[in-house]
Amino acid sequence: MSNEQVTAGKAVGIHFTLKLCDGKVVDSSEGQDPMLYLHGQGNIVPGLEEQLDGKAVGDKINADVDPEQGYGIRNEAGMTEVPRTDFPDDVKFVKGMKFVFEVEGGEVAPGWVVDFTDETVMIDLNHPLAGEHLHFEVEICSVRDATQEELKHGHPHGAGGHEH
Ligand code: ZN
Numbered sequence: 001m002s003n004e005q006v007t008a009g010k011a012v013g014i015h016f017t018l019k020l021c022d023g024k025v026v027d028s029s030e031g032q033d034p035m036l037y038l039h040g041q042g043n044i045v046p047g048l049e050e051q052l053d054g055k056a057v058g059d060k061i062n063a064d065v066d067p068e069q070g071y072g073i074r075n076e077a078g079m080t081e082v083p084r085t086d087f088p089d090d091v092k093f094v095k096g097m098k099f100v101f102e103v104e105g106g107e108v109a110p111g112w113v114v115d116f117t118d119e120t121v122m123i124d125l126n127h128p129l130a131g132e133h134l135h136f137e138v139e140i141c142s143v144r145d146a147t148q149e150e151l152k153h154g155h156p157h158g159a160g161g162h163e164h
Pocket of ligand 1: 155
């Protein structure tokens, strides 16, 4: 039975609904395959990963996650204005669009478009859910050993996981 328990190195399939404090649903696996993630690899927010640890197939949990253990605290210094010319000419900007930027030290970080004009694009390096308390309703649908390849990649493959 231990094979059905959520521990590091397992590929875990979950159905989930993510709500904010006001009850607004911001993400859900409803109507799709269960989301597959690799336990212990930071594929999901730390606060949820911790609360799923040791659970088993069929378990249903409600996990409340603080911002610190979720998508982080909002950092107002994360707002930055980027010249339109730094982007390819053919980009059609939409609020909420995600880009990957090179930041100090040559590292890359995701950023989200919050506003734009013909000359500049306002980017927020905070995750859109930074600063939010997260309320997850989760059902554990499947647990299996991850393959060597999945462990090497740091994410699971197949339906609900990475397709490549
Ligand atoms: Zn892969």
